[in-house]
Amino acid sequence: MAHIHLGEGSFPLWALALWTALGIGLIALVTYRIRKKGVDPSRIALAGIAAAASFAVFQLNVPVWGGIHMNFTALVGILAGPLLGTIIALVVNVFSAALGHGAIGLLGANTLVNATEVIGAYYGFRWLRSADWDTFPAAASGATAGLAAGAILMAVIIVVSGVNNSALPRTDLAIAVAGMAGLNFGVAVIEGLLTGFIVRFLAAIRPDLIGDEAESKRTDATGVNA
Amino acid sequence: MDRWKQYGSFLGLVVAFTGIGLWGFTATGGALPYGKRFAKTVQRGVQDGGGPLVDVGRGVVIAGPIRQGGLVLEWVALVALLSAVGIGLYVYVDRTRIGGGGSR
Numbered sequence: 589m590a591h592i593h594l595g596e597g598s599f600p601l602w603a604l605a606l607w608t609a610l611g612i613g614l615i616a617l618v619t620y621r622i623r624k625k626g627v628d629p630s631r632i633a634l635a636g637i638a639a640a641a642s643f644a645v646f647q648l649n650v651p652v653w654g655g656i657h658m659n660f661t662a663l664v665g666i667l668a669g670p671l672l673g674t675i676i677a678l679v680v681n682v683f684s685a686a687l688g689h690g691a692i693g694l695l696g697a698n699t700l701v702n703a704t705e706v707i708g709a710y711y712g713f714r715w716l717r718s719a720d721w722d723t724f725p726a727a728a729s730g731a732t733a734g735l736a737a738g739a740i741l742m743a744v745i746i747v748v749s750g751v752n753n754s755a756l757p758r759t760d761l762a763i764a765v766a767g768m769a770g771l772n773f774g775v776a777v778i779e780g781l782l783t784g785f786i787v788r789f790l791a792a793i794r795p796d797l798i799g800d801e802a803e804s805k806r807t808d809a810t811g812v813n814a
Numbered sequence: 815m816d817r818w819k820q821y822g823s824f825l826g827l828v829v830a831f832t833g834i835g836l837w838g839f840t841a842t843g844g845a846l847p848y849g850k851r852f853a854k855t856v857q858r859g860v861q862d863g864g865g866p867l868v869d870v871g872r873g874v875v876i877a878g879p880i881r882q883g884g885l886v887l888e889w890v891a892l893v894a895l896l897s898a899v900g901i902g903l904y905v906y907v908d909r910t911r912i913g914g915g916g917s918r
């Protein structure tokens with residue numbers, strides 16, 4: 589659930605330019621890959637639903653760890669894949685910033701952070717499944733690891749950029765931001781568990797939605813399929 | 815892979831990350847909403863604090879900027895729009911797909 593919650597003007601101009609350029613570069617690469625490889629229409633439809641779910645939950649503050657919000661970016665990654673998932677991360681951040689939740693100037697940085705969660709969760713899940721892990725531990729572990737990677741990137745972006753009007757020297761800022769990243773590790777466990785349960789449920793009733801061939805074969809063999 | 819190894823590895827991840835999360839929780843001021851915690855931490859640095867990890871009485875609330883900015887209706891409308899487009903696309907794809915199956 590990593591997300592840089594700072595207002596406009598918090599980062600110096602060079603940092604804004606850098607993270608925005610990197611964000612645009614990532615989106616350009618993803619768009620190129622989608623155009624080149626094409627994408628399954630059903631995946632686009634699923635991506636639309638995933639975007640709605642992610643955007644909705646993004647704005648809900650749950651009373652755990654002092655009050656946090658989840659992103660469902662790991663779930664988006666596992667369901668929609670890394671390419672469409674990255675586009676969803678951008679869309680959710682644009683809509684959120686439009687409503688005042690997150691700065692417009694930080695769209696590039698926040699898209700990079702959330703795309704890292706999407707990509708990390710997707711490849712973590714696929715890698716663990718290929719190592720013959722069950723769906724739940726693979727999804728929960730992949731999601732938790734992906735979200736933790738996003739938290740680390742969030743911390744790196746803030747420390748590298750520095751924060752305007754902060755009284756903290758860079759080393760103290762690094763320690764403070766490490767605390768924020770640490771908190772996000774705890775949140776990643778909760779979101780990872782939730783993602784694991786949702787993916788396990790979907791794998792049981794519609795394994796095609798997660799593109800899980802092993803699960804499809806298993807459910808076909810047992811006849812437990814909706 | 816053995817199931818106990820899978821769940822054991824996952825449990826190890828949960829324990830380690832929860833421990834790091836607890837450290838982060840106290841080091842960044844304790845029971846504070848995420849937005850306030852973020853602003854205070856980057857401006858003033860590490861400040862120990864406590865408070866409940868789960869505050870059921872606070873309930874699930876809409877993010878401060880949306881609630882205080884009077885944009886709840888817009889948020890609901892956007893969620894409804896995205897849901898309608900997503901579900902509409904899904905139904906369309908499901909009905910028009912040859913064989914009607916669920917291949918990726």
